[in-house]
Amino acid sequence: MDDRKKRIDELIKNSQESRSSLDVLLEKFGEKLYIRTKEMDVSFEDINQYNLYLQDITEFNTSIVKIEENNRRFRELEEAIAIREQDEKERAKELAVINKKLGKALLENSSYDDYTSLFKEQADSLKAKLGSLETRIGELDNKEGGNVFTWIGKSAQGLVLKTFLSKAQDNQEQLYLNIGERYNNREAVSSSDDVAVVLKDLNALRDISRTVQDELSSLKDEKRIITAEFGIEGNPQKQIQSVRNRIAKVNESLAALYKTFGAQVAGIDENITPNRKYFIDTIVTAEDGEIIGRASRLNQSIADNEKSISKLKASLAIDEEKNKISKFQRMIMEKKGKITELEKAIADMEEDVRDCESCIQELEKQL
Numbered sequence: 001m002d003d004r005k006k007r008i009d010e011l012i013k014n015s016q017e018s019r020s021s022l023d024v025l026l027e028k029f030g031e032k033l034y035i036r037t038k039e040m041d042v043s044f045e046d047i048n049q050y051n052l053y054l055q056d057i058t059e060f061n062t063s064i065v066k067i068e069e070n071n072r073r074f075r076e077l078e079e080a081i082a083i084r085e086q087d088e089k090e091r092a093k094e095l096a097v098i099n100k101k102l103g104k105a106l107l108e109n110s111s112y113d114d115y116t117s118l119f120k121e122q123a124d125s126l127k128a129k130l131g132s133l134e135t136r137i138g139e140l141d142n143k144e145g146g147n148v149f150t151w152i153g154k155s156a157q158g159l160v161l162k163t164f165l166s167k168a169q170d171n172q173e174q175l176y177l178n179i180g181e182r183y184n185n186r187e188a189v190s191s192s193d194d195v196a197v198v199l200k201d202l203n204a205l206r207d208i209s210r211t212v213q214d215e216l217s218s219l220k221d222e223k224r225i226i227t228a229e230f231g232i233e234g235n236p237q238k239q240i241q242s243v244r245n246r247i248a249k250v251n252e253s254l255a256a257l258y259k260t261f262g263a264q265v266a267g268i269d270e271n272i273t274p275n276r277k278y279f280i281d282t283i284v285t286a287e288d289g290e291i292i293g294r295a296s297r298l299n300q301s302i303a304d305n306e307k308s309i310s311k312l313k314a315s316l317a318i319d320e321e322k323n324k325i326s327k328f329q330r331m332i333m334e335k336k337g338k339i340t341e342l343e344k345a346i347a348d349m350e351e352d353v354r355d356c357e358s359c360i361q362e363l364e365k366q367l
Contacts (some may be wrong), residue, residue, distance in 0.1 A: 002316070004312045004315060004316055005316070007308075007312060008309055008312050008313065008316075011305045011308055011309045011312075012305075012309065014301070014305055015301075015302050015305040015306060015309070018298050018301045018302045018305070019302055021298055022295060022298040022299060022302065023259060025262070025291065025294060025295055025298065026258065026259045026262030026263050026266065026268075026295060027255050027258040027259050027262065028258070028262075029258075029261075029262035029265065029266070029288075029291050029295070030257065030258030030259055030260065030261035030262035030263075030265075031254075031258045033261055033262065033265060033283060034047070034050050034257070034258065034261060036283050037050075037283065038051075040283075042279060044276070044279070046257055046260070046261065049253075049257065050254070050257055053250050053253060053254050053257070056246075056250050057247055057250055057251075060243050060246055060247045060250070061247070063243050064240055064243050064244070067236050067239050067240055067243070068236070068240070070226050070229065070230075070236065071236040073222075073226065074223065074226045074227075074230075074236075077219050077222060077223040077226070078223070080219055081216060081219050081220060081223065084212050084215060084216050084219070085216065087212060088209065088212060088213070088216070091205060091208065091209050091212070094205060095202070095205055095206070095209070096177055098180070098198060098201055098202045098205065099176070099177050099180030099181050099202065100173055100176040100177050100180060101176075101180070101198050102176075102179070102180035102183060102195065102198045102199065102202060103175065103176030103177060103178065103179030103180035103181075103183075104176045105193075105194040105195045105198050106179055106180070106183060106195060107119065107120075107123050107176075107179065108194075109189075109193060109194065109195055111189040111190065111193070112189065112195065115183065115186075116179065119175060119178075119179050122175060123172075123175060126168060126171055126172045126175060127172070129168050130165065130168050130169065130172065133161055133164055133165040133168060134165065136161055137158060137161050137162060137165065140157060140158045140161070180202075187199070262295070263295075264276070264280060265280050265283075265284060265288070265292065266291070266292045266295035266296060266299075267292065267296065268295060268296070268299045
């Protein structure tokens with residue numbers, strides 16, 4: 001490879017590295033300078049824009065905190081609701097057990113016959129059926145002897161009877177449950193009977209359930225409000241990512257402001273008004289001299305590299321054009337050589353034509 005091309009590549013790399021370092025330096029310097037303007041009473045468009053960008057970022061970050069807080073609260077609500085709903089399921093089972101005890105206690109206490117009279121016939125029927133099934137199962141279990149076929153028959157009959165017994169027991173439990181549940185909000189005839197004891201347990205459990213239901217209603221209302229907000233704006237992750245994208249765009253705009261301001265103060269960007277120049281002089285400190293010097297050296301290094309690159313490229317271009325000229329000259333010489341050869345061939349052919357004509361004239365004389 002031509003050493004000049006290698007040198008151009010080196011200069012381009014150095015220029016890029018210097019440009020990157022200069023951009024970082026100017027960006028940090030510009031940010032530092034804008035911070036100094038916060039306590040100053042000045043009115044420049046870029047400073048006003050800088051303050052607006054900072055306000056936007058503050059609002060965006062506040063928005064992210066709110067979204068994250070809503071998301072955290074949403075998860076807390078889901079967990080709290082799930083726990084309470086599970087507790088309510090368990091409590092419902094406890095209520096069912098107590099209601100069954102209440103129904104049985106009501107049936108067994110004649111003081112409540114006025115209430116239980118509607119259920120007496122069904123209760124007595126189930127009780128009799130259960131007694132009959134238990135007796136028949138007991139008789140089958142107590143029978144001995146017989147052959148294998150008799151044993152198989154008794155076993156099958158026993159299974160059928162036990163299935164009927166289980167169904168009848170379920171019906172009886174359901175009846176007790178219905179009787180207990182329908183005795184809703186009524187009081188016991190006597191404060192010391194079995195019904196009163198069961199009712200006390202039942203009411204205590206219902207009070208707990210009502211409290212939990214109120215809590216559940218409140219939690220679900222809060223969850224619905226947050227869900228509605230998520231529904232409008234999208235899920236929390238998308239909301240947060242959207243806000244972060246907006247912050248990134250603002251930061252890009254801020255970086256451009258910082259670099260421009262830094263370049264103005266460092267003297268790299270000289271296209272500024274006298275009013276701006278005076279303002280810059282008021283905020284620059286002696287400590288900034290080192291940064292300004294580094295920025296100036298980097299900028300000069302970039303300019304020198306670009307100048308050297310331009311010269312090297314021009315030198316390569318000149319050599320390329322010279323090579324083209326040499327190539328064209330060789331082609332011209334080749335073409336001219338071919339023309340000379342063609343002209344000689346034409347002259348030879350013309351001489352041949354003249355010889356043929358002379359021969360024709362001599363032959364014609366013989367005619």
